[in-house]
Amino acid sequence: MAIPFRREKLASQIQKEISAIVRSEMNDPRVTFVTVTQVQVSPDFKYAKVYLSVLGDKKKQKLAVMALKHGRGFMQMELGRRLRLREVPELSFHADQAIDKAFKMNKLFKQVEGARKEKEGNEGNEGKEEE
Numbered sequence: 001m002a003i004p005f006r007r008e009k010l011a012s013q014i015q016k017e018i019s020a021i022v023r024s025e026m027n028d029p030r031v032t033f034v035t036v037t038q039v040q041v042s043p044d045f046k047y048a049k050v051y052l053s054v055l056g057d058k059k060k061q062k063l064a065v066m067a068l069k070h071g072r073g074f075m076q077m078e079l080g081r082r083l084r085l086r087e088v089p090e091l092s093f094h095a096d097q098a099i100d101k102a103f104k105m106n107k108l109f110k111q112v113e114g115a116r117k118e119k120e121g122n123e124g125n126e127g128k129e130e131e
Contacts, residue, residue: 007041007043007045010041010045010083010089011038011039011040011041011048012039013083014039014041014048014050014079014083014089015036015038015039015050017078017079017082017083018036018039018050018075018079018091019035019036021075021078021079022034022036022068025078026067026071026074028067028070028071030060030063030064030066030067031064031067031068033054033055033056033060033064034052034053034054034064034068035052035053035054035055036050036051036052037051037052037053037096037098037099038050038051038096039051041089042089045087045089046087046089046090047089047090047092048089048090048091048092049092049094050068050091050092050093050094051094051095051096051098052064052065052068052093052094052095052096053095053096053099054095061095062095064095065093065094065095068093069093072091072093075091076088076090076091079091
């Protein structure tokens with residue numbers, strides 16, 4: 001039971017520290033509107049997937065992920081120094097698609113709701129015409 005808690009705690013600390021590093025120490029203009037949304041650490045603590053949300057279009061997302069991949073060595077060194085880890089997980093950066101998926105789902109729900117209201121409105125009008 002202690003291992004999953006430890007992994008979650010490490011993921012939370014990595015998320016916080018990477019956010020601080022991106023915000024204060026990276027001088028790359030491609031990472032100005034980057035938010036670290038989630039970090040997943042592997043069960044053996046050797047790998048960490050870092051999910052990012054970037055304000056802008058797909059091109060800006062790709063550029064930000066590429067910039068962070070380029071600065072991965074610097075980030076791993078900083079994480080080791082800040083968190084005092086013997087072995088720092090190997091970082092991999094990924095664009096977080098959850099926000100885009102949530103917007104698409106919301107749009108679909110609104111379409112379904114609009115179609116249902118339109119159908120109910122038409123059925124109500126037909127009932128009045130028959131009377």
